[in-house]
Amino acid sequence: MTTETTAKEVDSTEPTNPCQREIVVEIPADVVKTETDNLVNRYQKLARIPGFRKGKVPASIVRQRFAKDIEGDVVEALVPRYFREEAKKQNLAPVSQPRVTDLHIHDGEPLRFKASFEILPEFKLAPYDDIRVSTIDTTVTEEDVETAVNNLRQQHATYSAVEEDRALADGDFAVVSFKGTPKEGEADAKPEAGATESKPVEVDEIMVEIGGQNTIPEFTENLRGAKTGETRTFEVKYADDFSDKRLAGKSMTYEVSVKGIKTKSVPELTDDFAKELGAELNTVDDLRSRLRENMKAEKEHEAAHQGKDKLIEELVKRNDFPVPEAMLNDQIDLRLERGLRALAAQGLRTEDMKRMDLGRLRAGQREAALREVKASLILEQIADEEKIEVSDEEFDHELQALAAQTKQTVEQVRARLTQDGGLDRIRHRLRNEKTLDSLYRRSA
Numbered sequence: 001m002t003t004e005t006t007a008k009e010v011d012s013t014e015p016t017n018p019c020q021r022e023i024v025v026e027i028p029a030d031v032v033k034t035e036t037d038n039l040v041n042r043y044q045k046l047a048r049i050p051g052f053r054k055g056k057v058p059a060s061i062v063r064q065r066f067a068k069d070i071e072g073d074v075v076e077a078l079v080p081r082y083f084r085e086e087a088k089k090q091n092l093a094p095v096s097q098p099r100v101t102d103l104h105i106h107d108g109e110p111l112r113f114k115a116s117f118e119i120l121p122e123f124k125l126a127p128y129d130d131i132r133v134s135t136i137d138t139t140v141t142e143e144d145v146e147t148a149v150n151n152l153r154q155q156h157a158t159y160s161a162v163e164e165d166r167a168l169a170d171g172d173f174a175v176v177s178f179k180g181t182p183k184e185g186e187a188d189a190k191p192e193a194g195a196t197e198s199k200p201v202e203v204d205e206i207m208v209e210i211g212g213q214n215t216i217p218e219f220t221e222n223l224r225g226a227k228t229g230e231t232r233t234f235e236v237k238y239a240d241d242f243s244d245k246r247l248a249g250k251s252m253t254y255e256v257s258v259k260g261i262k263t264k265s266v267p268e269l270t271d272d273f274a275k276e277l278g279a280e281l282n283t284v285d286d287l288r289s290r291l292r293e294n295m296k297a298e299k300e301h302e303a304a305h306q307g308k309d310k311l312i313e314e315l316v317k318r319n320d321f322p323v324p325e326a327m328l329n330d331q332i333d334l335r336l337e338r339g340l341r342a343l344a345a346q347g348l349r350t351e352d353m354k355r356m357d358l359g360r361l362r363a364g365q366r367e368a369a370l371r372e373v374k375a376s377l378i379l380e381q382i383a384d385e386e387k388i389e390v391s392d393e394e395f396d397h398e399l400q401a402l403a404a405q406t407k408q409t410v411e412q413v414r415a416r417l418t419q420d421g422g423l424d425r426i427r428h429r430l431r432n433e434k435t436l437d438s439l440y441r442r443s444a
Contacts, residue, residue, distance in 0.1 A: 018322040019095075019118045024102075025086045027078050027111040035077055039070050071105060083115050092119055096326030123321035125381050133310040133443050135303040140295045148291045152277070153266050159207070162261040167225045170211035174223050175260040177204050183235070183251035205259065223256065231257045308440050312375045323373050331369035332362050339365075379432040388438065390430045398430055 043062045045055050052061070063070070083098055098115035105111045159173060168174050179202045209215050210224055222234040233255045242248040267273050274287040281287050339361075340353060382388075396410075403410045417423045 017118070017325060019121055019324040020116060021092055021119055022114055022116045023083075023086055023090065023092070024112065024114050025079075025082050027082050029108060029110045032074060032078065032105070032111045033108070035074050036070060039073050039077075043070065074111070075103065075105065078111060079113060087115075087117075092117075094118065095120055095324050118324035118326050120377070121321045121323065123319060123381075125378070125385065126315075126318035128315060128318070128382065128439065129442070131311060131314050131439070131443050133307045133314075133440075135307040135310075135444065136299065138296065138299040138303050140292050140299065144295060145288050145292050148295060149269065149288065152287075152291075153269065153273075156273075156276075157264050157266045159262040159264055162263060165227065166261070167227050168210050168223055168258070168261055170224070171263075172210045173207050173262040173264060174210060174220075174226070174258055175205060175207050175262060176223070176256050176258055177206075178202070178254050178256040180252045180254050183253060207262065209264075219254070222254075223258065226258045228258055228260055231255065304440060307444060308436055311436065311439055311443055312371070315378050316371055316374045319374070319378050321374070321377075323370060323377075327373050328366070328369055331373050332365045335365045335369055335372075336361060376428075376432055379435045380428070382439070383431050383435040386435070386438070388431060388435050390427050390434060394430060394434075395427060398426060402426075 040059050040062050043066050044057050044059060047057045047062055047066070048054060049057050049061065049065065052058075079100060083100075087094055094117040096118040098117040100113050100115050102112070102114045104113065162172070179200065181200045208220055208223070210220050211217075212220070216236075218236045218238070222232060222236075226232055233253065235251055235253050237251045238244075238247045238249060240249040269284055271283045274281045274284050277287060278290070281290060336358075340348075343353070344350075399410050399413055403413045406413065408416075414423070417426065
């Protein structure tokens with residue numbers, strides 16, 4: 001039997017959400033009756049009611065006893081299907097779950113309801129072929145290489161304990177423990193914006209260089225001349241523009257115990273040193289070449305990252321259109337999930353996460369999420385215009401990378417992603433990335 005639905009798009013004033021649509025759907029009475037009768041028959045076979053054998057309960061009793069359950073099953077069976085059919089008939093592609101209201105269901109009458117949902121925005125793509133982006137210089141100088149070489153030597157330095165009884169001098173490394181206490185009256189002072197309240201701090205053991213370029217002179221100069229076993233107490237007044245905002249403008253009293261003295265030995269730059277850094281390195285020249293290649297690759301990667309960010313910024317700036325709240329909320333959820341996963345990996349406890357103000361966190365992610373959703377929609381339209389597609393080979397390569405990352409087989413990854421629609425999301429992401437790569441090459 002052929003069934004039909006009748007529907008209309010509600011005519012109203014300009015909606016608050018330009019992506020919002022509402023349709024009224026009517027399901028013919030004979031369709032509702034057929035579905036209801038089928039459900040009654042099914043309930044008759046399964047119902048257990050005192051006084052009746054299983055499968056022998058009269059239909060009238062079933063209808064009376066299970067009226068609400070049957071009605072709910074009818075709605076669940078028919079509403080989604082007829083909503084999809086009507087949306088398709090009106091060339092509307094929902095991007096959110098419909099909100100069903102004004103449900104009208106009575107025996108012998110058509111089933112009617114309203115469904116509100118969001119659709120993708122329609123916008124005319126602004127010109128983009130003229131976009132040009134400037135990026136960082138990717139040149140690697142000899143000075144850059146030498147700096148990297150010296151950094152490597154510093155990283156492989158060794159420290160030797162000083163056995164002789166002598167005082168700390170410039171160039172020495174003091175092994176110390178200390179307790180730092182904020183100056184009285186400052187601990188309770190209201191901290192500056194971005195800073196936190198100063199509190200006493202204790203460190204069991206740390207190594208500090210005397211007179212070094214990367215040390216705090218106000219601290220280490222008070223240790224010059226001290227010997228192992230000696231304890232010194234002194235006050236340090238930090239500048240208002242001190243890099244650590246927790247200490248900026250504060251005065252701290254330190255009680256420092258010198259536990260030992262060490263000297264630093266930096267390895268000489270020889271072929272043997274180069275060989276220790278990698279089996280494929282035989283000479284210092286090999287080391288310099290490898291460092292040059294790595295730095296070049298890093299600079300090019302950073303240049304591409306910056307360039308694509310600027311490109312996206314310009315595309316979003318040129319194309320002004322509304323974004324479905326459902327897509328925006330999904331992107332906010334995704335950003336929050338990534339952020340919380342990163343915090344958990346850094347040791348944040350579950351109970352600490354539960355105390356977070358999620359409302360404030362969501363509000364803080366909204367602007368970035370909006371930019372990402374807009375960028376995705378823009379790149380998708382550009383891909384359509386330029387007929388950019390992801391090949392099967394490119395797609396399979398991505399699945400292989402995911403399999404290696406999760407230590408699963410490609411078949412396992414494919415099966416898992418098939419269940420939750422992840423394959424389509426990956427293909428969509430790869431297509432957008434491919435489109436952005438193409439635009440970046442043309443804009444550089």
